[in-house]
Amino acid sequence: DDPRVKYHIQALNDVYTRTIGGSFTETYLKNLKGLAKLSGKDFEEVLKEVMSTIGKSIESTLTTETDLENRTLDQSNVMAEPNILAEPSQSGVSPLHQTRVFSSPKPMKTTLQSPPKPHIIPPTFTATDINPPEIQKIVVEHVVKNVEKISSTHAALxxxxxxxxxxxxxxxxxxxxxxxxxxxxxxxxxxxxxxxxxxxxxxxxxxxxxxxxxxxxxxxxxxxxxxxxxxxGAVEDGEELLVRFMNTLQDHGEKPSTYLHRLQVALNLAVRRGGLEPQEVNKQLLKQFNRGCWDDTLLTELQLELKNKDPPTYAELLLFLRTAENRQEVKSSRMKRHFNNTKPKVVSHEQTVIDANISVAAESSCLRELKKQVADLKSQLTAVMKQKKSATQKKTKGP
Incomplete structure (x- = not known):
């Protein structure tokens, strides 16, 4: 009654094809893909076989509906006979008389006067109704796209x-x-x-x-x-590989994350050869890392010694180590940059300039003076030595 309300009427076939039909088609194609993978056949071959099977099923369905229609008609004719025989029984006539009355003209007239029952024809579906062209187009496009995608993936692998x-x-x-x-x-x-x-x-x-x-x-x-x-492959048994894992220690200059990666590789090899149960991997990895890592500052910062009861996984432990290493590298670079930006102290450098144009006469006079001084020193030294010698001789000749 409200004039503001508008009703949009659509055909049920169109709505079903857009909404429900699309999801059913995708689910059906996924099941076909899984069947193709399990059987080892190509998806195109499996799809062709299914389409041929659907065609045969449609033909058999139409044949079955025709047979059911014929049987329904036969049953309706058979059920009409008791209705004809039911009217004489109201007058108290025996069943034997009922069969006789059936052949007389009066019951026939009564039967002709009754209106015939309407015959209901069951609906029939054609192949186009069951498998419309729109769905066939969607199936073909989906198959072509997936085949191209799978072929390109296999080529790139x-x-x-x-x-x-x-x-x-x-x-x-x-x-x-x-x-x-x-x-x-x-x-x-x-x-x-x-x-x-x-x-x-x-x-x-x-x-x-x-x-x-x-x-x-x-x-x-x-x-x-x-x-x-x-x-x-590795020829050592699991116990030998486990012993090798426990003897793996951090090398000089090796990062803790790199050391952890070496431990993980050695431990996986030991587990593969049966040297350790898979559920003990995280516990043994953390235990050996705490034992073989020489960076006590890092161990204390991450508190790895306290995580033995609930050890982290390899991915979690690796993330902890790389985060701590990155934090330490950033701090070290910041410290170097800070020290390099400080102003250096002023340093004075004394330089002596020598004149290269000195005359040869000046040099010779200096040499003569030096020689004269050396000669005077020698004469003085000789006189002192003579005095000491004479003094020692007088002491030895004393009274």
């Missing part, structure tokens, strides 16, 4: 080369680094087994490639890694 040579070339990764990259690739569910095998083979150089050549391309990535672990 590349593992660093590893050969196993000693000494290790500068452009290659060591075995532990290469192994961690391969583990990440194996955990990627978007890659098939064939793609993972191809990436491993492309990253290996001789002599590492010669080690796995007898397995052939039919082997799984796990088979390749087991053989490479035997050839290039």
């Amino acid at each position: 590349r593992i660093r080369a590893f050969s196993g040579k000693t000494p290790r070339p500068y452009s290659e990764a060591d075995y532990e680094t290469w192994r961690s990259h391969v583990n990440l690739m194996i955990d990627d569910s978007s890659l098939s087994q064939l793609d993972k095998t191809r990436k491993i083979l492309e990253s290996l150089l001789s002599p590492a490639s010669d080690v796995i050549r007898p397995l052939g391309p039919e082997a799984t990535p796990t088979d390749y890694l087991e053989l490479l672990d035997s050839a290039f």
Whole structure:
């Protein structure tokens, strides 16, 4: 009744396609992607198989609806007979008489006078109604975009080369680094087994490639890694690696964060070989860092000795150390800058200027005077020596 209220009427099919249909389509495509990853097939092949299955399902659905329609018509004809036989029973006629009355003209006239029941035709759906062109267009565009994205991602993914040579070339990764990259690739569910095998083979150089050549391309990535672990992995057992970890100390001039990184690498290797339980990693890492770090000021500032009961993770401890190191570097640079900005004291430098144009006659007169003085000193020294000598002789000749 309010004239200010306006009602917008829309078709239910359009609203459903925009809102609910889009979310259902995305969910359905995600499920198809997961199925393709598990089966190892391409997403396009799986989509074609599903579309053909949908077409067959539509045909079978239409056939089933036609059969149900025919059965409904037959059942309606059968249910009409008791209605015809029900009227003579009101006059007290026996069932035998009822069958006879059915063949007489009067009941037929009564049946013709009753209005026929309306026949309800069930709705039929065509293939266009079930799978409209708008949804088909969305599905095709989504498939094309995802295929291009996946292909570009796979092309960009590349593992660093590893050969196993000693000494290790500068452009290659060591075995532990290469192994961690391969583990990440194996955990990627978007890659098939064939793609993972191809990436491993492309990253290996001789002599590492010669080690796995007898397995052939039919082997799984796990088979390749087991053989490479035997050839290039650590041969020490877990206990020896744990002892090596506990003997790792901070080197001279090494930052605490760098020392912590070395401890983490050694500890991970010991855990991988079974030398330590994974739940004890944080506790042992903090304990060894407090034991092997020589910077007592840093340990006191961060109060790491008090965190043994609830040790931080490697990431948290590394963040603490890098923050403290950065604070110390900033303070040191600020101190140097402050001392360099102070004014230096004035220092006087005395300089003597000598005239180079001195005459030769003046130099010769100075030399003559010096020689004369030296001669006088010699004569005086000789006279003194004679007096001392005569005095000593008189003492020796005394009475």
